[in-house]
Amino acid sequence: MTFQNELINWYLIHKRDLPWRHTNDAYTIWLSEIILQQTRVEQGLPYFVKFLEHFPTVADFAAATEAKVLKLWQGLGYYSRGRNMHATAKTIMNDFNGIFPTLHDDLIKLKGIGDYTAAAISSFSSGEARAVVDGNVFRVLARYYGIDKPINGPEGKKQFFKLANELLYVAEPALYNQAIMEFGAIQCKPKSPACELCPLNIDCFAYNNNLVKHLPVKLAKAEKKHRYFSYLVLINADKILVKERQAGDIWQHLNDFPCVETGEFSQQSDQILLSTVKENFGNEAQLTLLTATKHVLTHQIIHVRFFAVKNYIFNFNKQKELNWVSFNKLDELPQPNVIRNFITEKFGIDKGVTNLY
Incomplete structure (x- = not known):
């Protein structure tokens, strides 16, 4: 045949x-x-x-x-x-x-x-x-x-x-x-x-x-790029601060949190992170590491840390893509998987806001 x-x-x-x-x-x-x-x-x-x-x-x-x-x-x-x-x-x-x-x-x-x-x-x-x-x-x-x-x-x-x-x-x-x-x-x-x-x-x-x-034969792929994201989690009563990602990068128009990207995770990058946080959210702002993970994309590996931000000022200079949303509204917004997984872990059913700290 x-x-x-x-x-x-x-x-x-x-x-x-x-x-x-x-x-x-x-x-x-x-x-x-x-x-x-x-x-x-x-x-x-x-x-x-x-x-x-x-x-x-x-x-x-x-x-x-x-x-x-x-x-x-x-x-x-x-x-x-x-x-x-x-x-x-x-x-x-x-x-x-x-x-x-x-x-x-x-x-x-x-x-x-x-x-x-x-x-x-x-x-x-x-x-x-x-x-x-x-x-x-x-x-x-x-x-x-x-x-x-x-x-x-x-x-x-x-x-x-x-x-x-x-x-x-x-x-x-x-x-x-x-x-x-x-x-x-x-x-x-x-x-x-x-x-x-x-x-x-x-x-x-x-x-x-x-x-x-x-068989089949494939040309070797280019080595994946490593990126380092430090996400800032700010809560005000029953609302959380989210950021809509803009065009020109991964996850366009999806929602994550305010983020500081550095070249690596090190003592020097932590100083840059803390300085950026104080500059944007006040000199009394404090960071508490919540969790760290890694998110693998086709061409990039995203190293992620989530920090709770405490003692921040409420009249910080907000960028237009930053918004306070309720947790119900948060559930309706499209998010990258790494953010969705964090939210589910920290704010899932029967988990209150107090678990954040």
Whole structure:
């Protein structure tokens, strides 16, 4: 049997029952595709359900506030995806009369939609003959055909996209695309693939040459940048001081606390921290270390400390992005995970403000 037929036959037996596979609605497929970028199905599925419940149509999505979108997105990471989705929903309402496009050439123009996502949506919604190439597809093709060009390099990408389109089963592109992606997700897995049970192992180059662990090849990633955040936690009665993060850095438009960033955590940086606190919150202000943690992002590692600030002055010169909010309001605001986890630990159910000190 052909490579394509083997994949499709395997898929019809082993495919997972996922909700977005029961529709050809482009909006629903778009939701699933964006949510599942850089996200495992097990983690993304509850978000997909939640988003579809809150925004059953693209019009509902476009009408939402960015804060609501980011709050629902909280915990998924890569928050630019949520912001791009919101922008795309508005574009569809304004430029496409509220009708979600189904053709690749229209989709590729939308914010946050690249070649992969445009191919997936067009293939699954309208049957357009476009090959979908994601991490799972890269892996299957690299191993089966023994391709050792880096999948994240320009030559490798060009070779893989060319091969993927040559292999596309044009009679049923949606079925084939789903099949090869699912095969990579649950059969030809990154680690410990079930090679002995694989229907393709007879002709698989990697399996027959003991190269399964070595393919696909990736160019080494740049070393992650380390950053050092000292968060200041100020409480006034039943309110807490929060800061809305601005454009130009991580966590845009999410809410955290006033923060002093230093080059490291050291005696010298602690002096800078204390000096900054006194300058902004009065000479009598005192710091108490509450907890320290580390938050790992794709390109950065954030070292975090939380300090309670006591004896601060109340008439400090407030920046416009600083706001006193009630704890009920705080729960409604979108926050980075590191802040959400701290709040849950310190101010969760049955925990009072007095626990802070």
